[in-house]
Amino acid sequence: MAATETNLVTVTFDGRELQVAPGTPLVVAAAEVGIEIPVFCYEPRLGPPIGACRMCLVEVEIGGRAMPKLQAACTMTTQDGMVVRTAATSAPAKEGQDAVLEFLLLNHPLDCPVCDKGGECPLQDLTFRYGPGTSRMTIPKRTYEKPLPISPSVLIDRERCILCYRCTRFSSDVAEDGELVARERGARSVIATFEERPYVGAFSGNVTELCPVGALLPTPYRFKARPWEIVNVPTVCTGCAVGCNTWVTLREGKAERVISRNHPEVDEGWLCDRGRFARHEPLVERLAEPLIRDSSGLHPATWEEATRSTAQRLRHVSALKGAGAVAIVTGGNLTNEEAYGWAAIARSVGARTASGPVAAAGEWERLDPYAARIDDLDRSDLIVVIGDADVADRAGVVDLRIRKARRAGAHLAIVSAGGTILERDAGSFVAAPAGSAAAIVAALAGAGAAPAGVDLADLGARLAVASHPVLVVTDPIAIALIEQLAHTLRLHERGGVLPMPRGANERGARLAGLSGGGDAVLAGLESGEIRAVVLVGLDPTAEWPEAERWHMALAQADHVVTVSAFVNSAVSWSHIVLPQTVDHEREGTVTNLEGRIQRLRPVTKGPSGRSDLVAIAAIAEVLGVPVAPTPAKVYATLAADLTVPLSWSQLNGRAPLPSRGREARAPKKVAAPKAPPAPAAGRFVLVAPRPLFAGPAVERTAALAHQRAPWVMLNHADADALGVAEHDVISVTHAGGTHTGPLRISRRLVAGAVRINWAGAPATGDATVVRS
């Protein structure tokens, strides 16, 4: 604690004296001397306490004078000379607490035996520990229809609700979506959404963990397990590059649920709904065995045959056509150890590699001298977000951290085409043409002019004087440009840049040796230079730009090896298919956007029953390269090579982020980017950043269907000109296909642009917009 000795005050809890900072909530101070004051609504992550549940009533005496009534120990804070008596030593406090509990249970059905929360329920636990044990309730309890869906992924049982308002505080004060509210008043209050419409918000599932009773429950987990028959395995979410720490609930060999495992420096105990709910449905279309193509099509093969054939083909092509005729391409979703294995294979056959679609947009290590940590946002006085993509779409819970910093007083400045969810409460918003993030960054770095009509003077002035500015660029632009801006702003001395890699382990894959971009591989395939390509955990025709070109180019290659968990379109022209494991089936380490190395633990086995590293080691063995088949051994080699100061065993629990040197050298000047072309008359500029709810796992999860329902957004003036209104069904046709959904009208989306939540292959350019 930063407070000096002289600042401390003396408070006594049940006779135990404590020196503590003034203004500390009594519930927190009491815990410091080992006294538990029970709470339901108190949760510091939700902001200031509200004293709703009254469970924490205590007797308080200040300067020898007793306060006339019992006080809530969550809202009452420490003052010098306070004497606090909890229910353990004070008869009035005990009586008060019993009465509160009796009231909380007045209409609670006490149906613990059939409640999913039973066994891990604060209401059950605290009633058992502190409750009177009997009830005087003899009249029938109030009933409600139950359970009701709050959304397809969250259920509400209003009979169990004790109206602590944790969930509505999360919705209004943390996620700031305001979708979940308390309707009506007093005893008739109910937790509800508008017109019983589903709670659509990237973070809605967190309310199921905040609920201290069995009122809000995750639908996919309903009646799935009892707490005494499960094991919670600590691992890390690999849905994006944040690397939220999770527990995966295992019951009889099946992963039934994902809950948060609070890492204060990374996720603060929040998860996005993709991380929480994706992959929970029975996984259809999973590849379970290796396949090899012969003249009549793909046929099952043994692992031995498939790995040997892969190695032989790579060696053959490399021997025949020379170095550079093989490419190993990944979307950055491998573990560090798998990436190391593939990199070793790549070296032995002289293969080109790629860990992201565009080389220039993936050189994250350039930002190392300027790199910010996620918790730098907490200390920030200015957060600048540049780009058309939403932070939540690129890095889930970082959105919540930015909001928290803004509430704490940081100025949030957003430069984008508008229509993002973060911009509504931003301190300043600068509308910029769609796709102009690179030009904006260059202009701020003094390397070019700002796009016409974009005034960056105010932002520039704020950046010049901020003491701890954090810069976030959400669109995939050349890292060299961001480096140049970071250097110009001297972000190695104050604040920093938060990298936004696209793949969950893009940074780790590059460090392990799979650097390079898909653009060069695509050109090599098209020119015929590259004859064999390995696609690891990636379908470039579905996930990367230039889908059509990838389609043609891959069809021409002599050998395509696909390593994939699901059947995807790349499988249809592959010569060899190797099944892959996903998320909580994997073991190894991943490196998050900050560079923090965290450990994945295998919770379940994939349908093939084999770890990816074993297959990689088998291929490497044929090629005569030593790759150990166990992650711990590969990590040891990797850590030595990369001079990572952490050993495998140090990666347990909450992984630390060792501090790095921040020596910055002046970067090479980069040419200012060209402005995107203006659309033809009558057409709209397409703004279609990949949404959070996209990808094979999300598509296969019924509980997330409502989150990825398509929508179309237009500026209000454009909507008026087209004669369309909110909720009208609109079709947007662009080079990648047609997107149809209800209209959302925005006053901030720039005129002439259309924003869609397109989950297909990345689409840019222009589009036609019609009412369908």
Added chain:
Amino acid sequence: MSDSLHDAIQAEIAKYPDRRSAILAALRLAQAKYRWLSPEAFEEVSRCIDLPVAQCVAVASFYDMYFLEPVGEHVVEVCTNVSCALVGAADVVAAFEMELGCSLGSTSADGKVTLRPVECLGGCGWGPVVSIDHRYHEHFTADDVKPVVAGLRTSEGGH
């Protein structure tokens, strides 16, 4: 979108440091325009004030003065809290029900008058208190009902 409501709400927002503070006024303006707050009215208010629509409903449903269901041209609200109840609010309610031919919480068949209970109007010393189109009437008795209803049936909507 009706721009007069949008403009009026913007004028209310301008009075406060935070647009959230204008929510009561925004809802009142919408109710004045549409007589009651329909889901569509809430969505319009939400767009005008740039706050989530659920939060607008949360506020409106807390207060008795907002109508979340369609109401007649006139609204008669009878305080049924304890002070008024002690001096005969139940008789006043019964007289209104008889005269209007509808029960407490519903609207007369001709769509003219809605009869609803209301929480304490702050006139406990002068009960029973009845609010007719948001104008308070004190010491209201069952005998007052007949002429009042006759007047309401023949006049244009006034709330």
